């Protein structure tokens with residue numbers, strides 16, 4: 526296998542059908558088809574609708590990625606696919622497609638972990654991962670802090686949300702402010718015109734008694750309820766809701782807790798690199814606050830560009846390429862899709 530393997534990655538764990546192609550750490554193609562608009566009127570991703578959309582999009586997206594990269598399936602060294610965690614039906618479409626292509630073209634297949642792929646994608650922008658690193662993954666489905674000693678071997682979970690994911694909180698708050706789905710980008714934009722100190726919303730799991738048991742865990746459900754109560758009280762009193770101030774204050778509460786806990790994890794483990802990934806990593810306030818606070822304690826922050834932060838095929842290809850280059854054995858061709866795939870497993874082993 527070459528040092529700079531040509532790897533194709535397929536992602537279908539949620540509402541994005543992604544096919545990416547990388548050579549080593551170089552991104553050659555990142556084709557994406559999203560079903561996000563089909564979910565908008567429901568205010569969240571509907572699994573059956575997502576699966577159907579993947580089925581329709583997978584073959585054209587695959588073709589587009591190969592065309593964009595200027596390669597054929599025969600040129601590819603290995604195929605990587607998200608095996609989990611994610612929506613079972615959605616994962617199945619990607620895994621079945623990857624198996625079909627692997628079988629037809631006689632290529633090795635790697636069933637990989639979606640969360641580890643969110644970490645690996647940063648190599649496409651910033652080069653090899655400095656290890657150890659702390660990774661903070663914040664999206665619609667997950668909010669985790671991980672210690673990354675060796676991405677080929679597994680990662681150590683340090684903490685996670687005990688209720689809503691960070692992106693889910695953005696989506697729910699946007700819904701109660703009547704802003705549509707997905708909520709993150711619109712709250713981010715609206716918050717630019719607001720005052721982040723206008724309303725003192727709660728910072729979940731940061732009180733001393735909570736820190737004892739949940740130092741690196743998150744909770745956003747109380748925050749979401751606090752925003753709902755605050756808005757209701759305003760509406761009852763007949764006063765207009767200052768939407769930009771609510772958005773800015775809510776966003777600040779989320780970003781304050783995320784950055785404080787991530788940097789605490791870096792300090793605790795003597796780590797100098799913080800990688801942030803997942804859809805919420807696209808948030809402008811989170812990026813700024815992380816940079817500011819990290820600079821003060823000598824930690825370097827690595828955040829991929831927004832298109833690579835949200836779900837895509839390139840991240841899967843990046844992790845596949847990392848595994849191939851490290852000489853890790855492929856997965857068996859009968860690998861299962863595992864909606865609850867554990868973080869300690871980077872790929873499905875034989």
Ligand code: KG4
Nearest residue numbers: 664665666692707709804805807808835836
């Ligand atoms: O990683 P991702 O594309 O899919 C999941 O695996 O969930 O993340 C989507 C989530 C959504 O909840 C969306 O509202 C949030 O990421 N998001 C943002 C921003 N852009 C996307 N949240 C805050 N600020 C943003 N700019």
Ligand code: ZN
Nearest residue numbers: 643664803836
């Ligand atoms: Zn994701």
